[in-house]
Amino acid sequence: MCTHHHHDHDHDHDHVHPTRPELDGPLTYHQRLEIAVRELLIEKGIVTADEVRRAIEAMDARTPAQGARIVAHAWADPAYKKKLIEEPREAVLELGVDPGVTKLVVVENTDKIHNLVVCTLCSCYPRSILGLPPDWYKSRAYRSRAVREPRKVMSEFGLEIPDDVGVRVHDSTADMRCLVLPKRPKGTEGWSEEKLASIVTRDTMIGVAEARIP
Amino acid sequence: MRGHHDMGGEPAGPVERTEHDYAPWEKRVDALLVLLSDRERNLIRTDELRKNIEAIGPDAYDKMSYYERWITSVTANLLQRGAITADELGRKLAEVEQREKDGLL
Amino acid sequence: MSEARFQPGDRVRVRKADVPGHLRTPWYIRGHEGEVERICGFFANPEELAYNRHGLPKRALYRVRFQQRKVWPDYDGPAGDTIDVEIYEHWLDKA
Numbered sequence A: 001m002c003t004h005h006h007h008d009h010d011h012d013h014d015h016v017h018p019t020r021p022e023l024d025g026p027l028t029y030h031q032r033l034e035i036a037v038r039e040l041l042i043e044k045g046i047v048t049a050d051e052v053r054r055a056i057e058a059m060d061a062r063t064p065a066q067g068a069r070i071v072a073h074a075w076a077d078p079a080y081k082k083k084l085i086e087e088p089r090e091a092v093l094e095l096g097v098d099p100g101v102t103k104l105v106v107v108e109n110t111d112k113i114h115n116l117v118v119c120t121l122c123s124c125y126p127r128s129i130l131g132l133p134p135d136w137y138k139s140r141a142y143r144s145r146a147v148r149e150p151r152k153v154m155s156e157f158g159l160e161i162p163d164d165v166g167v168r169v170h171d172s173t174a175d176m177r178c179l180v181l182p183k184r185p186k187g188t189e190g191w192s193e194e195k196l197a198s199i200v201t202r203d204t205m206i207g208v209a210e211a212r213i214p
Numbered sequence B: 001m002r003g004h005h006d007m008g009g010e011p012a013g014p015v016e017r018t019e020h021d022y023a024p025w026e027k028r029v030d031a032l033l034v035l036l037s038d039r040e041r042n043l044i045r046t047d048e049l050r051k052n053i054e055a056i057g058p059d060a061y062d063k064m065s066y067y068e069r070w071i072t073s074v075t076a077n078l079l080q081r082g083a084i085t086a087d088e089l090g091r092k093l094a095e096v097e098q099r100e101k102d103g104l105l
Numbered sequence C: 001m002s003e004a005r006f007q008p009g010d011r012v013r014v015r016k017a018d019v020p021g022h023l024r025t026p027w028y029i030r031g032h033e034g035e036v037e038r039i040c041g042f043f044a045n046p047e048e049l050a051y052n053r054h055g056l057p058k059r060a061l062y063r064v065r066f067q068q069r070k071v072w073p074d075y076d077g078p079a080g081d082t083i084d085v086e087i088y089e090h091w092l093d094k095a
Helices: A029-043 A049-061 A064-076 A078-086 A088-094 A140-145 A150-156 A193-197 A202-206 B024-036 B046-054 B058-063 B066-081 B086-101
Strands: A103-108 A113-118 A166-171 A176-181 C011-014 C033-043 C059-067 C082-088 C092-094
Touching (some): A029 B024, A029 B066, A049 B024, A176 A202, B046 B066
Parallel strands (some): A113 A166
């Protein structure tokens, strides 16, 4: 039932990732509802089973590794970084990442500014770049508190932002999807893009973590 | 009136850094939304998905998981758009339940 | 699609309104004054799209930047901390 564990890029190693039970016990009401609705749609010729399967495959192919590759390239190539901030759509397409219908906004962390992304109204997330959001991003606690006490929330993630660095929260409530371009850590000079990408985690692109040399 | 989903700045406890790998049924819900919202089918828009989620009611909203809210909303929209009827859905749900009892799922 | 009414740098105030329906303007930011950071483009009105209407004409969408200390009187971070919120033109007045 566990499909993908992207332990390289996805998340920290010390978390447990249980899957929700599916066939282990009786189906829940909503699981039955999903089956019923899907079968009705297939019977009516609105979708096919094959289309559902392919949509899942496409979704599984979108992982934070895509974002990491984009960030690493931006770190390595200042002209690309400029393009990524000014024309994010064209910039990610250039690397073979399909932003889909997403209107992307890329915000850069610097020595003076740290960016943090949240969606207080639902759970908007740059899915076309990073894949599906983690549970905590969709939680009441994160959605409620990230706008009002961002520094406290980040410190719960182990990230302390000094007072001389401004915190810029982005509540992506409408049509734009926000991606944080984390700061390149000192000591990574001369690294290959592949090696750079290995330290760009999903959380650094949401803003609850900084890229660090392990 | 402030909506229950409109929670920015409301008091809440610590962020529990839970995550889980999405179960197949959750991915299928996601896939259905992707397909139903594409240009050809156009049977749900993002804002319809959101509107129906906002209509769930505070207690149910908090009890349901993310994809439980989604399938609830997608179903509501298909009914609203007339793509499926409540009668069809009720009969199909009963059939699914029966297949489960018979060990056929 | 018409011209955007506001430009980056303009001071704007979010309408303080309590409206039923599907809205994309968070409650906490209504009534607050901020500065247009950028024009995101023109989009069909989500308040109409939610009811399967076309939502045209398209509306200008802005990212508006607010000072955290002004939004939350008890904000305990430095004065420079800000929050950017995406707001449709019809929710903004000139400040």
